[in-house]
Amino acid sequence: MSEDVLRVENVAKRFGPVTALHDVNLHLGKGEVLGLLGDNGAGKSTLIKIISGFQKPDSGKLFVKGDETELRSVDHARSLGIDCVYQDLALVNQLDVVQNMFLRREQVHRPIPFLARKRMREQTREALDEIGVNVPRLGVPVARLSGGQRQAIAVARTVHSDADIILLDEPLAAMGAKEGAMILDVVARLRAEGKVSIIMIAHNYVHVLESCDRVNLIQDGEITFDKPTGETSVEELNEIVVEEYRRARARAAG
Ligand SMILES: Nc1ncnc2c1ncn2[C@@H]1O[C@H](COP(=O)(O)OP(=O)(O)O)[C@@H](O)[C@H]1O
Ligand SMILES: [Mg+2]
Known part of the structure; x- marks a missing residue:
């Protein structure tokens, strides 16, 4: 690919005695879908968390859209267009579907800044329809939904954001075949549109060969x-x- 939206150079990360990442070099082209495979404990999630600003590398460089960047936080990464669906999801159990959908991105009416609940509901419905997932009631705490529904909400949230670098850490892990197929369809659609670049961690070689x-x-x-x-x-x-x-x-x- 001609233009890399992301480059990782010589990144290392230790947790106490454990070296999670030795020396990682990776690049992601504009509009590209990159599949990342690896055994449990290989360092996949750590790498994704570094790229999404959730963890800082011990050494190495990160280039976002050509500029060397030290990511200060998840919000900083998000401001550069990077958004992540974490393996452990980052949904808040006690909050309902709409609240989770807009977690840390709440919309407010202007000039009087109250939360635009109706608009957020509509957009949540739209985002879930886009993914093709059926969540009957948006007002229920997400703790009461199935693993697959929760996963779909996390994916919908990221796909519906204005991110153009999307990181998916085992998006199919909690899903049955039907829900998984929906997520792969979304990835296929994004890939065809070519506007966003994606790193997808997966375990199934066939999925990777077909979707990436x-x-x-x-x-x-x-x-x-x-x-x-x-x-x-x-x-x-x-x-x-x-x-x-x-x-x-x-x-x-x-
Ligand atoms: N926050 C952490 N504290 C201590 N060790 C960690 C932490 N996160 C990951 N590790 C360790 O780093 C290694 C890589 O983990 P991880 O990146 O989650 O692998 P993968 O996602 O490929 O299964 C593992 O040995 C894991 O136990
Ligand atoms: Mg992992």
Whole structure:
């Protein structure tokens, strides 16, 4: 891709004795959908949290739309057009669907600044319809919804925001096949429109090969594989991961 909206250079991150990221280099082209694969604990979520401003790297550089940037916070990243659906969702259980949808982005009427509840309701309905998810009542606390519905709300919130760099951390994890297909349809639509760039963490190789332009594999805190999806296959990806298990088993056996 000619123009990178995001570049990560030599990023490292430790948590006490654990090195989550060793030396990560990654780039994302404008309009590109990048699939990120990797074993549990490989560092996927940590990388996404650094790009979304939720955590700071220990070292390394981040370039957003060409400019080297030190992200100060999630709000700072959001102001640059980066928005994330976290694996652990970041919905507030006690709040209802509309309140969650507009969490930290509440709309107010001007010049008298009271919350535009009706407008937020309408936009919530619109965003959920866009995803194709059926949430019968918007006034219920999200704690009472299914995992898939909650996931869909988090995705709808991000897709409906004005972000143009969207990070999806295992968006299909809590979902059944039907709900998952809806999310993949949304990704396909965004990909066809070409306006937003997406990093999607997933476990299913077939989903990645079908929904993404390019695939990266992260192993032990490093990107070890980077190819356009058209130039790789389920077999090739599988082989790399099987080899990783073999090495891990050999290490464990001493
Ligand atoms: N906040 C944290 N505190 C301590 N260790 C963490 C924290 N976040 C992640 N880790 C560790 O960093 C490694 C990578 O985690 P993570 O990025 O969540 O992996 P993945 O999303 O690929 O499963 C794991 O060993 C995990 O236990
Ligand atoms: Mg994770």
